[in-house]
Amino acid sequence: MEINGLSSQKTPDSFVFFTEIHRAVPERRFSRRVCAERLHFHAFCGILLRNTPDIITLRSEVEKTKRLITLLLAVLCALALCVPAFAADATVITDMKTDCLVDASGSCQITQTVTIDIAGTEDTIELPLAANAKKISVAGYKYKKTTQDGYTVLVLSSNGGFSGSRTFTISYSVSGLVTEQDKIQTLNLPLLAPKWNWAINNYDFTISLPAAFESYPEFTSGYYGDVIEDYMSFTVRDGLIGGTVTTALRDHESLSMTLTVGEGYFAGKYASWSSGWVETALVMVFSALALLYWALTLRSKRLPVSSRATPPDAALPCDLPYLLAGGVPDFNMLICHWAALGYLTIEMDEKGHVLLHRQVIMGNERKRLEVKIFSSLFSRGDVCDGASLVYKTTAQNAMRAIRRYWDRRLYARSSGNVKIMQALCAIVASIASLAVMSQLLPNMPARGLILFLCMLAGIALSVLISRMPRSYYLGNIPAMILSAACALALLIAGQLSGAGLAMLVAVAMSFVCGLLTLHGGRRTELGAQLISQSLGFRKGLEKLSERHVAMLLSRDGQYFYKLLPYAQALHMGADFARRFGDTELEPCEWYVTHVPAARTAAEFYNQLRPALEMLELSIRK
Numbered sequence: 001m002e003i004n005g006l007s008s009q010k011t012p013d014s015f016v017f018f019t020e021i022h023r024a025v026p027e028r029r030f031s032r033r034v035c036a037e038r039l040h041f042h043a044f045c046g047i048l049l050r051n052t053p054d055i056i057t058l059r060s061e062v063e064k065t066k067r068l069i070t071l072l073l074a075v076l077c078a079l080a081l082c083v084p085a086f087a088a089d090a091t092v093i094t095d096m097k098t099d100c101l102v103d104a105s106g107s108c109q110i111t112q113t114v115t116i117d118i119a120g121t122e123d124t125i126e127l128p129l130a131a132n133a134k135k136i137s138v139a140g141y142k143y144k145k146t147t148q149d150g151y152t153v154l155v156l157s158s159n160g161g162f163s164g165s166r167t168f169t170i171s172y173s174v175s176g177l178v179t180e181q182d183k184i185q186t187l188n189l190p191l192l193a194p195k196w197n198w199a200i201n202n203y204d205f206t207i208s209l210p211a212a213f214e215s216y217p218e219f220t221s222g223y224y225g226d227v228i229e230d231y232m233s234f235t236v237r238d239g240l241i242g243g244t245v246t247t248a249l250r251d252h253e254s255l256s257m258t259l260t261v262g263e264g265y266f267a268g269k270y271a272s273w274s275s276g277w278v279e280t281a282l283v284m285v286f287s288a289l290a291l292l293y294w295a296l297t298l299r300s301k302r303l304p305v306s307s308r309a310t311p312p313d314a315a316l317p318c319d320l321p322y323l324l325a326g327g328v329p330d331f332n333m334l335i336c337h338w339a340a341l342g343y344l345t346i347e348m349d350e351k352g353h354v355l356l357h358r359q360v361i362m363g364n365e366r367k368r369l370e371v372k373i374f375s376s377l378f379s380r381g382d383v384c385d386g387a388s389l390v391y392k393t394t395a396q397n398a399m400r401a402i403r404r405y406w407d408r409r410l411y412a413r414s415s416g417n418v419k420i421m422q423a424l425c426a427i428v429a430s431i432a433s434l435a436v437m438s439q440l441l442p443n444m445p446a447r448g449l450i451l452f453l454c455m456l457a458g459i460a461l462s463v464l465i466s467r468m469p470r471s472y473y474l475g476n477i478p479a480m481i482l483s484a485a486c487a488l489a490l491l492i493a494g495q496l497s498g499a500g501l502a503m504l505v506a507v508a509m510s511f512v513c514g515l516l517t518l519h520g521g522r523r524t525e526l527g528a529q530l531i532s533q534s535l536g537f538r539k540g541l542e543k544l545s546e547r548h549v550a551m552l553l554s555r556d557g558q559y560f561y562k563l564l565p566y567a568q569a570l571h572m573g574a575d576f577a578r579r580f581g582d583t584e585l586e587p588c589e590w591y592v593t594h595v596p597a598a599r600t601a602a603e604f605y606n607q608l609r610p611a612l613e614m615l616e617l618s619i620r621k
Contacts, residue, residue: 091119093198094165098191098205105439106178106266107498108189112170116198121161125168127154128195133172141168151195175498183263194222194254201248207257209239215260217241222254267441279435283428283502287509290424297416298521303532307540309548312533316370317565318398322406323534324570325473325518326418329402331395332615334373336565338362339590340558343374347592348611354386354618369405373398386611387618395619410527411520418517422466425506425513426459432490432506433458435499458506461486465507466514473518473538475571487511541572544579557586560601568612577605 095115102108110130118125127143129136133152136145143154154170156162179186191205207217217236221228234243245255312323318334321327335356339346343362347355362374376394377384384391437454441447464486471479487507494503519531552559560580567576580601587597591608598604 091122091198092117093196093200095202096192096200096204098203100189100191100205100207102177102187102189102207102209104210104267105175105498106187107173107175108177109173110171113167114170115165115167117165118163121163123157123161125156125162125166126195126197127156127168127170128152128193129154129170129172130174130190130193132176133174136170136172139169139171148195151193153195178266180263180266185261185263185266187257187259187261187266189257189259190254191257192249192253192255194252196253197251199248199251200245200253203245203249203255205241205243205255207241209241209259211265212238213259213261213265218258220256220258221249222252223250228255267439279431279438280499280502282431283435283505286424286428286431287505290421290428290509290513293416293424294421294516297414298418298421298517300519300521300523300528303519303528303535305532305535305539307543308533308536309540309544309552311537311563311566312530315530315534317569318402319406320534320537320566320569321474322403323410323531324538325470326520327470327474329399330569331398331619332612333565333569334370334398335615336568336590336612338374340562340565342590345590345592346611348594348614350594352610352614354611354614356384356386356391358382358384369401373401386615391615392618392621410523410530412522412524415520415522418521421513421517422463425466425509426462428509429458429462429490429506430455432494432499432502433461435502436490436493436497439497439499440493458490461490462506462510465490465510466517468511469515469518537566538570538572541567541570541576544576546579546581549580549583553580553583553585558589560585560604561588561590564605564608573605577601 093114094117095113097113099111099113100108101110110133114127116125127138128148129152131150131152136143136152136154138154138156141156141158143156146153146155152172156168174190177188179188189207191207192203217234218226219229219232219234220226224231228245231247232243232245234241241257249255311317311320315323316334317337318329318331320330320333322329335344335346338344342359344359345357347357349355356377358378362371364371366374373394376397377391380390433454434451437451441450464483468480468483468487471477471483487510490503490507491500494500497503520527523531556562560577564573564576567573578601582600584599585601585604588604591604591611593607595607598607
């Protein structure tokens, strides 16, 4: 028998056996190639087993062959099943989403949500961010900030390590993303830092821009280059860009977007007159000059303060606001003081008019300045209407004269001028306001004028903030709240604009200026003594006890009426009256009203207050 050129002798039983096995396969239509392969199989079996005498031995060999083949197939299947298991052992980022909020100044607030499937247990996790990332936060985790090749990398650690699926939310801001050349602005936005150690299965992003644009955004990848756009889908609607990368990203992959827009799309430090770091440097320089000027010309020794129950020596009630905190002298309290001494009486008629009646002529027993003011007040007769022009003019002239009087006695000739330090701090505030508003305002025809007005507003707000310590010492709570609100508004504006450091320094300098110049410049010995006594008297009024009040009233029944002008000058009149409680007082000898006489200190204060308000209104109107 001959098969494909191979001859065979007598057909052995083994060949017949394999032939029967081969025939057991169901019949079907075979091609010429299949038939040839069958003939080759018959020939192979004849050659392999033609010398086998025993059918049992033959079958044993067949069984061994089957087992060997089965074992090989089992090994191959096991290896195939292990491949996915080995792949599952690698740490991978299953999902990453980047949300970008770009503001009008070209800065960007980025929030990344990353889900990492961690194989095994990791002691630390590294989260890379864009270069020059600021204001970083990781929700629920503490981190250590490092730098790798110019990129910010956060190293997170945990006592128990990291394992399984973990989600991290990272927030940070990036500035300096816009460049301008030939009236074309270019935004270069980093979406993905090239320092991630793991592959990324799914990546999504959204970009919110300050306004709509007509140009086409371009994307670039570290591995794919600009071809990455073939592996992603994105949409543009008004100022919002949203997209998805349709392919998995490798480890250490990067992604960025470039967008070109026309002049004026981004404002802030890209405007021609903005100087960025120069403004911050000027703020620092003028702040240093202000502090240096205070140290060289205004600094005085620290004032010793001890509690006292009597007013300062040789000081009138009207002087206390100026002595205590450089406040405006209180002319109305000078009138009440003269009334308590018997020089005049104060009457409030049924129609609410306040009239001053002269009782005696003031002589040389009082200061020359007091005599001059008293004579001017009653220059037209023994009665002065509190709402008249004479009262208003006399009060305004008197307050200026009182300031000049004490300036010559409280401060040394070598003292500097507190207004110079205040002016330096005002310049600091104006520069900081320019730095803030130049980044918040868009380009417009009137931009220069608006920036100038903002600088003036910064000066005004600086003055209000510097008055906060004075308002505290004088008990002016509404003024304190206004000053605090101004400081908070400036700090928020600085934070939003990215010029937070300059504005923080400006606000701090305004407050420090008010605190350091609260008691004026370099003081004389008399000035230090009077100011220290004024502070001690204020402290004594705060600590006045009922036992002390009862003792003072036993010595002088008119004590409350004599001391009330001093307390009211410090804006402590209501508190001073409350400390007398329900103690019944003697009738007041210098205040006349058509209502029943007050019995307690609180009742008298409530009757006197409308008259004081009318006199104050007369001065200010």
